[in-house]
Amino acid sequence: MVYASPVIITEVQTGASSASDEFVELYNVSDQDVDITGWQVRYLNAQSTTDSTTLLATIASDSVPVSLAAHEYFVLRTSTVPVGDTVGSQVYSAKLSSADKAVALFAPNPQTCALEVVDAVGWGTALGGEGAAISSTGLTNSDRHVARYRTSAGLYVDSNTNNYDFKLSKIAKNTAVPAISIGATPGADNQTLLAADSITPAYGNGSSLSSIDISGCEIPEEATEPQDNGLETPIENPPSTVEPTTTNSSSAATSSSKSKKAQPVMPARDIGLVSPQLTELLPNPGKPQTDALDEFVELYNSNGVAFDLSGFILTTGKRQYVFPQGTMLEPKAFKAFYSANTKLNLSNSQGQVQLLDPFSKAISSTEAYGIAKDNQAWALASGAWSWTTMPTPNSANVVKVPATTKKKTTTTSAKNTASTKSATMANYSPKGVSYVAGEHAATETLNPLHPGVLALVATFAILYGAYEYRTDVANRIHQFRIYRAARRENRRKS
DSSP states (O other): OOOSSSEEEEEEEOOSSSTTOOEEEEEEOSSSOEEOTTOEEEEEETTOSSSOOEEEEEOOOSSSOOEEOTTOEEEEEOTTSOOOTTSEEEEOOOOOOSSOEEEEEEEEETTTTEEEEEEEEEBTTOOSSBSSOBOOTTOOSSOEEEEEOBOTTSOBOOOSOHHHHEEEEEOOOOSSSTTSOTTOOTTSOOOOBOOTTOOOOOOOOOBOOOOEEOTTOOOOOOOSSOOOOSOBOSSOOOOOOOOOOOOOHHHHTSOHHHHHHTSOOOOGGGTTSBOOEEEEEESSOOTTSOHHHHOEEEEEEOSSSOEEOTTOEEEETTEEEEOOTTOEEOTTEEEEEEHHHHOOOOOSEEEOOEEEOTTSOEEEEOOOEEEOOTTOEEEEETTEEEEESSOOTTSOOOOOOOOOOOOOOOOSHHHHHHHHHHHHHTTOOOTTOOOOOSSSOOOOOOOOOOHHHHHHHHHHHHHHHHHHTHHHHHHHHHHHHHHHHHHHHHHHHO
8 A cells, every 4th residue: 555644634523413423533654653743733714715724723742752653543522532641632712614525634844944845635626635536425414434444454544636535424413422423533543444446546646735934943954964964874885075066256145045946855754764776787687688778686574554756856977867756665675777768878887886865865775786797687685685696576575596607627737837838738739640638648649650651751861961071071081992902912022
């Protein structure tokens, strides 16, 4: 179930036994306590042609803030309407009439010094509610009871369309407790159940009522450090640098009211909620997908209510994407934002993404990644970032670790020597010689030569030697002849 605000209006009674038997019931749908001190309930008559509203009650405390616990009720009521001892409540003077009207809940935003509407319900011909007003066809102009539907699972319905979310009925006299209409349950779960076959309309845009300036409030001047945004951040914020703004004579003369209008705005409904978290990136989509259309950045909302991303910023280095007004992140949901819309270009190596609040304060960051391979997502799981071959946009991450190639290593120097020799010789393999890479030494195989070839080669070698050493051979022959002649002469004389 999508909720536009952590606190919503769940029930309104404009009268019962008497016109002064009124109450407006609020309920905290989130999992965290919400400080509702200074919140206001205001109403708008159907006859009004503007968005001006009249104050019904301001939630206040003399000593401590008014904290509405998670999944608990708070009842603004007249003194005649009883509630249980365990239910938070506040008494106000009766002001609601039986005529068609709108009742709205406003929350203070200290960053804008304004009360901003976070929920509203209108019936009959009233303006200022959310979407189509609750139909009053067939009902006479008498006191009314307005109750928000619940689903069979016990969740309150909130589509931002009043005619679908609420049931309007005429006050039914109650003899047991005259100040409370039959079926009304101030401070307890509503008994009006939505029909199982109801077709949920498209999620609406909320009330069009304008914000209301807070008297005596001053918008904080722009500081050199990021301002506290009221969000609960689940992770440490990375450091950031804010460059000082240079002014000239013309800019210095700019009025203070103009500079205030340039201030960023934190959506009031986000105050007290846990900030969204970056959970997955796809920097390098595989074919036939393209970088321009199919890269995505995924966020997760851990709150039990919708988170308003209006004015929040996604940044990838020098590129930024500012979420437009009305961008909602559903409760307990993952949401992928694609490059086709954001125009963000994720780097294929050494990249990182940050989520900034409207004041440019980092509230979530991915770990920096290395080289992004085709269709591998950088995903957060169990508190750690890693690559996965299974991108899961808009759903819980599934980490499937990419397969790695293991290299075979040898354990002896002989094997290393043989492998090296094989790898080297494989680069040069003359005809007739083959080399087989492996764990053993290379094996050389020679083709036998013809004997005639060997004889011819030997003959040429002998002839070459005779030519090269011809002088020495001639001297040897001359000496041999002299030696032989001398021996003959000696034999003759003897």
